[in-house]
Amino acid sequence: MTNITFTTTQAERRTDAEREAVLQNPGFGTHFTDHMASITWSAAEGWHDAEILPYGPIPVDPASSVLHYGQEIFEGLKAYRHEDGSIVVFRPEENGRRLNESAVRLALPELPVELFVEAVKQLVTIDADWVPRGEDQSLYIRPFMIADESFLGVRAAERARFIVIASPAGAYFTGGIKPVSIWLSQEFSRAGHGGTGAAKCGGNYAASLLPQNIAAENGCQQVLFTDSNTVDTIDELGGMNLFLVRSDKTLLTPALNGNILAGITRKSLIELAEARGYRVEERAVTVSEWREGVADGTITEAFACGTAAVITPIGELKSPDFSISFGDKAPGELTMSLREELTGIQTGTREDSRGWLTEIVSSEQAA
Known part of the structure; x- marks a missing residue:
């Protein structure tokens, strides 16, 4: 030093x-x-x-x-x-x-x-x-x-x-660990290509506040942003990264493409999931894939993660045109198990082997 x-x-x-x-x-x-x-x-x-x-x-x-x-x-x-x-x-x-x-x-x-x-x-x-x-x-x-x-x-x-x-x-989030509803922002973007999306700066969060207000008006606790060039490719939530869980022991999370903050909780969860034998795919993930996967049963859980909330189960994605709901299946088993493991390491009830x-x-x- x-x-x-x-x-x-x-x-x-x-x-x-x-x-x-x-x-x-x-x-x-x-x-x-x-x-x-x-x-x-x-x-x-x-x-x-x-x-x-x-x-x-x-x-x-x-x-x-x-x-x-x-x-x-x-x-x-x-x-x-x-x-x-x-x-x-x-x-x-x-x-x-x-x-x-x-x-x-x-x-x-x-x-x-x-x-x-x-x-x-x-x-x-x-x-x-x-x-x-x-x-x-x-x-x-x-x-x-x-x-x-x-x-x-x-x-x-x-x-x-x-x-x-x-x-x-x-x-x-007050009221215990329970699934949240998130709002799909179709009019506003959090970041653009070549911008500051991957930086943790106040301007990115300021840009998310109006969409967050719109989400609250629609009964949602968080807002989901998509790529500025498309309404389908997912970036992240206003202040959290996103994971989808597939039935074939695969986790999907949007790749760090310059628009997305490299979450430390996100990085930690990838390591924990891979240690359990899950395959983690960091790639372009779309709202259409989420919608179709829930409909055919191949996507079984969704959760958001970040330092403040650690892991938050997602129960529903809402938009003006449609909704994607896990119903009474949320929170999912892997969501809660990963949350218990990570918070256990943090609070000392589990061994910090890493x-x-x-x-x-x-x-x-x-x-």
């Missing part, structure tokens, strides 16, 4: 009673821990000024380039508290690598992966009391990078800031 050490400014911590009141019902993304991590970059100095600071507003000049040209990227990962009190983070190096892929596309500076992981470790360690213990609970960690040079002109900024914040989180977990606080330190 580059020769960077973190300085710490202690926050005025909330009381145990205040913190426990939050942890009893954390929701998702509505409460935040006492501190945040920050590292500054400039073209002249590189990465410097690594700090742990009290969580709070950050100064942004009105001419800051992020506000005018959208140079911004982010990540999402989780820390889990195991039964023995230890705290682990799931595959943080993968998030660090993906952040850099997004940085390249948005003309932002790459951050050394080990420095990314160290920032996460520093924040989780100082705010370890905020990692909840309840079922389906975790500490959701949001690293992000913004261009904060003050200028008006269309060029890559020469100053940026990397920040990590954290939020105690419950289940992403080395996916990075320990932040040991059981001895937690005692």
